[in-house]
Amino acid sequence: MEKTVSIFLFGKKYEVPENLTIMTAMEYAGYQLVRGCGCRNGFCGACATIYRIKGDRELHACLACQTKVEDNMYIATLPFFPLVKQVYDIETIPTTETVMMQLYPEIYACIGCNACTKACTQGLNVMQYIAYAQRGDFEKCAEESFDCVMCGVCSSRCPAGISHPQVAMLARRINGKYLAPGSAHLEERVKEIKNGDFNELIEALMQKPVDEMKELYNNRDIEK
Amino acid sequence: MYSEKFQNSLELVEKARDKNIALEPERMTAKQKEDLLAAFHPDYRQDQFDVLKIGPNKGDKVPFELAEILQAHSRITADSVDLSAPDYETDVLIIGGGGAGASAAIEANEAGADVMIVTKLRIGDANTMMAEGGIQAADKPNDSPAIHFVDAFGGGHFAAKRELLSKLVCDAPEAIKWLSDLGVEFDKDADGTMVTTHGGGTSRKRMHAAKDYSGAEIMRTLRDEVINRNIPVIDFTSAIELILDENGNAAGAVLMNMETKELLVAKAKTVIIATGGAGRMHYQGFPTSNHYGATADGLVLGYRAGAKLLYAETLQYHPTGVAYPEQIFGALVTEKVRSLGAKLVNVKGEVFMHPLETRDVAAASIIRECGDRANGVDTDNGNGVWLDTPMIEKIGGEGTIMKRIPAMWRMFDKYGIDIRKEPILVYPTLHYQNGGLDIDANCMTTNVENLFVAGEAVGGIHGKNRLMGNSLLDIIVFGRSAGINAAAKAKTVTVGKLTLSHVEKFEKEISDAGIKTETVSPKLLPNYTKQKSI
Numbered sequence: 178m179e180k181t182v183s184i185f186l187f188g189k190k191y192e193v194p195e196n197l198t199i200m201t202a203m204e205y206a207g208y209q210l211v212r213g214c215g216c217r218n219g220f221c222g223a224c225a226t227i228y229r230i231k232g233d234r235e236l237h238a239c240l241a242c243q244t245k246v247e248d249n250m251y252i253a254t255l256p257f258f259p260l261v262k263q264v265y266d267i268e269t270i271p272t273t274e275t276v277m278m279q280l281y282p283e284i285y286a287c288i289g290c291n292a293c294t295k296a297c298t299q300g301l302n303v304m305q306y307i308a309y310a311q312r313g314d315f316e317k318c319a320e321e322s323f324d325c326v327m328c329g330v331c332s333s334r335c336p337a338g339i340s341h342p343q344v345a346m347l348a349r350r351i352n353g354k355y356l357a358p359g360s361a362h363l364e365e366r367v368k369e370i371k372n373g374d375f376n377e378l379i380e381a382l383m384q385k386p387v388d389e390m391k392e393l394y395n396n397r398d399i400e401k
Numbered sequence: 402m403y404s405e406k407f408q409n410s411l412e413l414v415e416k417a418r419d420k421n422i423a424l425e426p427e428r429m430t431a432k433q434k435e436d437l438l439a440a441f442h443p444d445y446r447q448d449q450f451d452v453l454k455i456g457p458n459k460g461d462k463v464p465f466e467l468a469e470i471l472q473a474h475s476r477i478t479a480d481s482v483d484l485s486a487p488d489y490e491t492d493v494l495i496i497g498g499g500g501a502g503a504s505a506a507i508e509a510n511e512a513g514a515d516v517m518i519v520t521k522l523r524i525g526d527a528n529t530m531m532a533e534g535g536i537q538a539a540d541k542p543n544d545s546p547a548i549h550f551v552d553a554f555g556g557g558h559f560a561a562k563r564e565l566l567s568k569l570v571c572d573a574p575e576a577i578k579w580l581s582d583l584g585v586e587f588d589k590d591a592d593g594t595m596v597t598t599h600g601g602g603t604s605r606k607r608m609h610a611a612k613d614y615s616g617a618e619i620m621r622t623l624r625d626e627v628i629n630r631n632i633p634v635i636d637f638t639s640a641i642e643l644i645l646d647e648n649g650n651a652a653g654a655v656l657m658n659m660e661t662k663e664l665l666v667a668k669a670k671t672v673i674i675a676t677g678g679a680g681r682m683h684y685q686g687f688p689t690s691n692h693y694g695a696t697a698d699g700l701v702l703g704y705r706a707g708a709k710l711l712y713a714e715t716l717q718y719h720p721t722g723v724a725y726p727e728q729i730f731g732a733l734v735t736e737k738v739r740s741l742g743a744k745l746v747n748v749k750g751e752v753f754m755h756p757l758e759t760r761d762v763a764a765a766s767i768i769r770e771c772g773d774r775a776n777g778v779d780t781d782n783g784n785g786v787w788l789d790t791p792m793i794e795k796i797g798g799e800g801t802i803m804k805r806i807p808a809m810w811r812m813f814d815k816y817g818i819d820i821r822k823e824p825i826l827v828y829p830t831l832h833y834q835n836g837g838l839d840i841d842a843n844c845m846t847t848n849v850e851n852l853f854v855a856g857e858a859v860g861g862i863h864g865k866n867r868l869m870g871n872s873l874l875d876i877i878v879f880g881r882s883a884g885i886n887a888a889a890k891a892k893t894v895t896v897g898k899l900t901l902s903h904v905e906k907f908e909k910e911i912s913d914a915g916i917k918t919e920t921v922s923p924k925l926l927p928n929y930t931k932q933k934s935i
Contacts, residue, residue, distance in 0.1 A: 198728050204929040211637070211659050211926070215526040216692040218732045219812060220617050223526060243815055245728055264629050267584060299811070319586060324614065324807055327621065346625055350584030353622070357586065358593030366540040366574040378547035379567050387559050394555030395431050399604045400543065 182248040199226055199241035199252055213256035219243040222328030225255040225298060238296045238330040258329035260340040265347070272355045274313030281344050284311055286337040293331035293341055299324050303331045303341050310344050316356055318348035402817045410778055413750030414787050414824055421744055422792050426755040434762050441765040441772070443685050444715050444865075455910040457709040457848065464684045467697060467713060471704050472911060473920035475904045476641045477664070482655055484644065484899040487668035489635070491517045492891040493884070494653060494669035496640040496699065499527025500616070500873070501856025502675035503623035504880030505887065506632050514888035516632055519667065521639035521659055521925055522694050525624045528677050528833075528857060529876060531692060532616025533735035533808060534600065535608040536877070537870035538573035541597060544605040546570040553871055556602040556759045557835075557864025560712065564842045565862045569871065569878055576877040577609060585622045586611050588805075598740040600869030601720075602759035608870045613735050613806040616873055638665070639698070639925050642904055643672065643706040643852070646897035651706065651852035653899065659925070668899060670891035671851045673844075673883045674699040678834040678857040681927040684716055687831040688731025698923035699858035703838045705907045708846040711860035712836030717867055720745075720763035722830020724778075724785025726816045731830040734809060736760070736869040738788060741805060742796040746787040746824065747776035753786075761866040764829040771828065778826055785826035794821050835867055836860035844883035851894060855883035 182195045184202055193202040200214060215223030224241035231249035241254060263280040270276050277284060284307050293303035302321055309318035322345035331341045369375065385393070403411060429437070439445050451468035453461050463471065493509045495502045498520030509516040518524065539549040549570040554561055577595075581587060587609050588596040597606045611618035627634065637659040644653040644666070653668040676699030680691025689695070700710060721734040739745075739756040745763075747753050747770050754766045767786055771777030777784030790809075793801050802810055802821050813820050837860035839847045844859075846852045856876040863871060911918070 196727060201728075201929070205931060207930050209926070209928060209930050210693075211522075214693050215522060216531045218531055218690070218692075218729070220614070220808070221526055221530045221692070223523065243729075243812070245816075262625075262628060264631065267626070267629065323586070323612065323618075324811070326617070346621060349586055349618075350622060350625065353584035353586035354582060357589060358591065360540075360581070360587075360589065360593045360595050362542060362594060363538075363540045363574060363578055363581070367578050370546065370571055370574060375546050375571065378545065379550065379571060382547060382550050382554075383563050383567060390551070390554060390559055391431070394551055394559075397548075397551060397555075397604050399428075400599070400606055 182246055184246050185251045187253055188251070193246060195246065197246050199244050199246055200224055202246045213241065213254045217242045220326060222326035223256065225258070225328035225330045226252060227255060227330070228252045238298050240298045240328065255330065255333060258333050260329050260332055260343055262340065262343045267350060267354060270351070272351050274311065276347070276351070277310055277313065277344070280347065281340070283337055283339050284344055287339060288337060290336060292334040296330045296334040298328050298330055299326060301325060306345055307339060307341060310348050315348040315352045318345060319352040322349065403823065407778065410748045414746050414789060417750035418789060418792065421746060421752050421789065422795060424752055426752050428755045429758060429762065437765045437769065438761060441768045442761055443687070443718055446685070449685050450714060454914040454916060456704050457707055458713070461714070463713045464716070466682045466684055467679070469918070469920055470697065470701055470922035470924055472916050473918055473922040474908065474911070475705065476657070476921050477655060477904070479901040479905040482664060482666065482901060484666055484901065487653065488665040489517060489667040491515045491667065492670050493673065493887045494519070494667050495673045495675055496654060497675035497677060497856070498524035498634060498636070499675060499677050499856060500529030500620055500623060500876035501880035502673070503627050504877050505673050505675060505855055505884030506627050507623065507630065508881045508884030509888040510630050510632050512885055512888035514891055517635065518627070518632065519635045519638045519640055519656055521637065523636050524627065524634045525620050526692055526694060527620065528691055528695060529616045529620045529873065531690065531733060532873050533613040533733060534737035534740070535610035535615045535870045536577065536873035537600065537603070537607050537868070538577045538609060538874065539570065539605065539607050540574040540577060540595065541605065541607060544607055546573065548605055549573065549607065552602060552604050553863060553868055556868045557866050560864035562861040568842055569862055569875055572878045573874055576874060579881070580619060580622070580877065583622050583626055585619055588612065598737065599757055600736055600740060601757045601763060602868050608740060610737065613737055613808045619873060640702060641923060642901065643702050644668070644899050644901060645706060645903055647900055648897050650850040652896045668896065670894040670896055671853060671887040673853040673855060673887050674703055674838065674858050675856045675880065676858050680831045684831055687718060687829070688722060689831040690719055690722055690731060690733035691831070694926060696924040696927065697834065698925065699854070700837060701923040703846065703852065703854070706849055706852065706903050708849045708852060709839040710836060711839040712865055713860065715835040715865040716831060717760055717833035717835055718764040718829040719832030720760055720767055720829050721788055721827040724783065724828040725780040725826040727782045728816065729812060730782060732812065733830065733832070734788060734825065734827055735806065737806060738790060738793070738809060741793045741801065743788050743790050743792045746789050748778045749776060759866055759868065767829055780826055783828060785828040787824040788827045789824040790820040791822055791824060833857065833867055833872060835863055835865055843886045844879055845886065851890060853883045853887045855879040
């Protein structure tokens with residue numbers, strides 16, 4: 178008999194094998210998940226979950242698919258959180274802190290409690306990336322927030338009502354489009370293709386008998 | 402930290418590490434690869450396939466599990482849905498909210514069409530979100546679309562539809578530029594040069610990445626753009642049947658609210674199937690790297706409406722799924738780990754293959770190593786081989802792992818394994834549906850008018866095996882193209898009377914063929930209740 182632990186799903190007690198994740202434990206208990214389950218691999222943020230171990234004051238946040246159950250774990254999933262996402266035109270927005278003042282002015286009401294950072298399911302320094310956003314340092318905000326899966330737990334803990342993942346999303350897009358250096362070789366290649374520079378080569382490949390294609394493939398030179 | 406039982410093998414791996422780093426393993430010859438695949442690749446296991454008895458691909462072989470849902474009953478009967486007062490009317494209806502669907506929506510919107518997305522989970526709950534390693538494009542001076550073509554054509558066993566493959570490689574640089582202009586943050590040097598690496602089977606370093614969150618970075622940017630454009634996204638709503646018009650052309654879909662089960666009708670001038678893959682079908686009992694909703698819905702919808710499948714018998718088993726710990730069994734370990742220098746090592750500490758063979762060859766080689774050769778590491782949950790990640794830090798310098806593959810570090814760190822210092826255990830996992838619906842170069846199906854397909858639901862772009870980084874590429878190239886073409890076509894379409902007679906006809910085919918089944922499809926979601934782990 179494998180070892181089991183007691184968990185409490187929305188307050189109700191279940192005995193489940195100790196080696197399960199919170200997500201597979203819910204399924205073991207009989208839940209057919211629709212909400213709160215996406216990629217099951219820690220990338221999509223669908224399965225944000227909060228839990229507390231009985232007798233412990235601290236509230237933890239995690240992704241249900243990436244966290245093992247523990248004995249006496251009180252679990253509540255947070256399959257949706259009403260983040261504020263402002264709509265904007267990426268082609269015409271300002272690329273300085275003005276844009277944050279216009280779209281997400283609440284970030285300037287941050288009281289520095291750091292609850293967002295403590296709650297982050299990815300272990301990111303959330304308050305720090307908001308500080309970068311406040312002063313328009315979007316490159317640093319982008320870097321610091323890069324691993325965000327937009328689960329929204331940070332925002333659920335924020336007394337200032339900040340939608341941190343959306344602030345970071347805006348910063349990353351501004352950085353990616355406007356602040357990061359352009360790629361000359363990419364622009365050049367796009368131009369060459371539009372100009373038809375490769376048409377002849379491709380046309381030849383379209384017609385080549387399979388035997389000749391095999392010859393070509395098996396003897397191609399491979400960059401070290 | 403690995404338990405006692407792994408220590409002997411771990412010591413051998415560590416002892417051999419410097420020697421293994423210096424080793425340049427030979428690549429297999431064409432003949433060696435053929436023999437290996439025939440003996441060990443799951444696609445070649447004849448007892449795992451069934452012959453389709455009905456439908457456009459009658460007589461073709463597909464995996465058992467796929468045959469079952471292709472030849473299953475509809476969730477509705479033709480006369481149980483009122484088509485006379487549609488709940489939604491739009492020019493372009495997109496089924497699926499992953500990378501292909503989102504790209505299509507943005508381009509159709511750009512072209513001035515009315516467009517809406519329906520998706521059974523949330524927008525972005527898709528395999529796109531989970532693609533880690535990167536996206537290919539021949540944009541370096543030593544590379545060209547023609548070289549990209551040869552790599553992909555050979556890697557796919559010379560079976561790709563050339564008109565689709567040439568579109569893939571020729572539109573690739575433009576796809577990268579489009580994403581970059583939307584704000585996707587590709588890894589670049591200080592002067593803007595894209596940081597590119599090899600993938601299995603590439604002859605040039607053309608893998609662009611955003612750390613090992615490449616797909617997530619692309620998907621969240623596309624999602625943001627879809628919302629910025631006020632494109633309606635009807636989430637937690639699945640398409641359960643296509644609707645045709647009296648002329649047999651695609652004209653909408655029957656939708657089902659995933660939570661309330663309410664049925665809704667969407668009428669459209671053109672329809673794009675962008676429903677993604679099938680990993681959650683767990684073909685041949687394999688675990689999968691795919692997202693929760695990957696159940697081949699689009700293939701079922703299309704097939705029942707008369708659309709043809711191409712290469713549905715070919716699946717991709719990613720060579721490096723997680724073999725241990727069991728909590729993340731089957732999860733993807735990106736090929737980029739090998740691009741950065743980590744080699745595959747057996748229980749004795751021996752490198753047994755070149756780490757950058759194509760995926761089918763690498764998967765078959767690992768299966769052989771763990772099977773016939775009995776050189777696998779017993780994980781208590783099957784066997785695996787080592788992927789020696791500490792090599793990356795030795796080759797690229799300390800800090801390389803945190804900079805280039807932070808998601809991989811995080812995934813294992815949660816279970817007390819520091820991949821900078823310890824190798825990881827891997828085994829093939831069901832990863833990609835090579836086959837799918839047959840389309841022409843405009844993304845329209847070859848035999849149902851006004852029905853377009855993009856992304857993993859398409860068959861024929863890659864042939865019978867796909868190279869790393871060509872899927873993120875195809876969802877963008879063909880997603881955009883489907884959006885543009887479906888929007889253009891919508892301008893010329895007058896929708897006739899709506900009908901579900903094809904559903905009725907298909908039911909009759911099932912019974913005429915003597916198929917006895919209780920199964921209904923599309924499957925929509927796997928059922929994992931009461932299962933200990935998957």
